Amino acid sequence: MLDELRDLYQEVILDHGKNPRNFRHPEDANRTAHGFNPMCGDTLFVYLKVDEKGVIQDCSFMGKGCAISTASASLMTEILKGKKEDEARTLFERFHQLCTEDPSAEESEDDDMERLEVLSGVREFPVRVKCATLAWHTMSAALDGQEEVTTE
Amino acid sequence: MTSMTEPKPRTAGHNQPPALDVDRIRKDFPILERQVYGRPLVYLDNAASAQKPRQVIQAMTDVMEGCYSNVHRGVHKLSQESTDLYEGARGRIAQYINAASSDEIVFTRGATEAINLVASGLGQGMLQPGDEVVISWLEHHSNIVPWQLLRDRLGIELKVVPIDEQGNFLYEDFLALLGPKTKLVAVTHISNALGTITPIADIIAAAHEKDIPVLVDGCQAVPHMKVDVQALGADFYTFSGHKLYGPTGIGVLYGRKDLLNRLPPYQGGGEMISSVTFERSTFKSAPHRFEAGTPAIVEAIGLGAAVDYMNALDFQAITAHEQDLLSYAETRLSEIEGLTILGQAEHKAAIVSFTMDGAHPHDIGTIVDRAGVAIRAGHHCAQPIMDRYGVAATVRASFGLYNTRAEVDKLTDALHQVKELFG
């Protein structure tokens, strides 16, 4: 039984779930949003520092969530640092596809997508897709200047 | 403080009831034969909704195949037969909870609608700004939000009886909240999130001493213990069919006849009126006054069949069986290091809510699901309780009459796998 679950709970996820990176609330964040998953009560804040050229200089988060949502948030903060706003949005779109669509749909060569590949296991667990995408929804809300977002 | 509705303490008393024939019961529930991910289903989400015995499924099929028609509306044969079955179900449900008359049984969509019906009625001129409604910390959202809506609309106040760390209803604090402005007490009989059985008979007696009516949310009680609304003295008692091994879409508001007939209508439409002109309409008396429109006919008949099913069993045996599962589950789960059970009230129904160090309830839910074990992970529509314990969610295993010790073992094994993965 554990073997079937290893697809979902890969080592990277367990690691990021237990020791999330960029788990902090920086004073100088200039875009912030709160994301909430009403189904399980998971809640997190995403903090972005975006410079005048639209480049994400810093990205971090805080919150309470399951291994999937925490690991996804942690990976996201690592990946988004140094990205432009529109690049971040495009990544979100591609990540969402990764979580919901057929695996063969995209064999990615790009490093970022390859790192996110570890989360593609949620495809087999439809109710967990929202866990994986909560941080990304929240990030995108922060970029849009929207302070609250729920995954309904 | 003891009351006649509470089951005996966990260890069985001196006169043991005959054991429940669980093997035979399991054969009545077709869904228990199915596999989940190649493993036999272990259904431990009964507090959310229970599975249905063949007898209920058959009764519903029989109506639709044999005599289905609208009720109370036709002179034809089918309408008469359907009406008889529908009203017959009402009568047997009345007996099930020992209502004085079937006129005291209003069919609703479920407990939620039943509570909203009472709130709506009281909100039509029966409550004044400053009046108080007393609820408890143990309530399901459906017994919180309707009163909040009334509060916001009418300026009434909501008072909340606290619980202690074990999840016990704090009776002394409750007494202190009853005052001259208290117009209603609305409390649960059993908490769906923690399993606490409240001292409902005492609560009602204390409220009645001050002439305050009491609404009891009996959702989690009617499937698991013998409920006698007259012995309790309940003024209103609500429950949902789907947790009582019956269908969805049907529930019950029991109300004392005099109270129901003082309550203004809930919704307007066909069935609930005596006469209608464009100037004015006059309304039927309860229960039909509250059943506007075509009701859930087949579901009501299905609920009648669920009640028949329960009546054919020995309630003492059901309670003893479920209490055995509870203590066995608590023992087995306590063996797991880092597992904390929330809610250890003195009187508890077979519901175990818990958390595990290092593993989020949602992850636990996914992992045990792969072992075929269905449990609930979340806030159980009782967020104030979660806040009380400082958690966002718990895992909840809730037992029904068809569950077994072997299934508790399967849950325990699956939780060991969680430990292995999240270590």
Ligand SMILES: Cc1ncc(COP(=O)(O)O)c(C=O)c1O
């Ligand atoms: C204690 C309690 N009250 C009320 C309800 C609401 O029941 P329903 O959703 O069937 O209306 C539930 C169901 O979860 C419950 O457990």
